[in-house]
Amino acid sequence: xxxxxxxxxxxxxxxxxxxxxxxxxxxxxxxxxxxxxxxxxxxxxxxxxxxxxxxxxxxxxxxxxxxxxxxxxxxxxxxxxxxxxxxxxxxxxxxxxxxxxxxxxxxxxxxxxxxxxxxxxxxxxxxxxxxxxxxxxxxxxxxx
Numbered sequence: 001x002x003x004x005x006x007x008x009x010x011x012x013x014x015x016x017x018x019x020x021x022x023x024x025x026x027x028x029x030x031x032x033x034x035x036x037x038x039x040x041x042x043x044x045x046x047x048x049x050x051x052x053x054x055x056x057x058x059x060x061x062x063x064x065x066x067x068x069x070x071x072x073x074x075x076x077x078x079x080x081x082x083x084x085x086x087x088x089x090x091x092x093x094x095x096x097x098x099x100x101x102x103x104x105x106x107x108x109x110x111x112x113x114x115x116x117x118x119x120x121x122x123x124x125x126x127x128x129x130x131x132x133x134x135x136x137x138x139x140x141x142x143x144x
Contacts, residue, residue, distance in 0.1 A: 011122020
């Protein structure tokens with residue numbers, strides 16, 4: 001995955017996002033649902049052997065949603081954060097990441113507080129080590 005597809009301009013990891021088409025979660029969920037094809041006919045019988053299977057319909061609904069991968073990433077114009085202004089800004093300034101901007105950190109991002117913290121930390125780290133190294137450092141860390 002290309003670095004600009006893997007890491008959003010704000011520093012969030014698109015490839016680890018639960019909604020990213022082609023991301024690790026989408027791929028794993030699609031593989032799982034592929035492996036479970038036809039199980040909807042059998043879950044009731046299995047729940048008689050193990051009560052964990054009684055929750056299969058809810059599990060299947062969530063896994064099916066994750067398998068769709070509904071987001072193409074903010075660089076495709078599909079930011080899931082709604083009013084986020086980061087993608088518009090980096091596009092207008094013809095830069096890849098916020099740390100490349102002389103105004104970083106600015107106030108015109110409209111990010112939720114928790115995401116703003118990630119944005120500041122991630123872009124500061126990318127400024128120090130570059131986006132490729134930042135990605136490597138965070139590839140195996142939990143998403144949340």
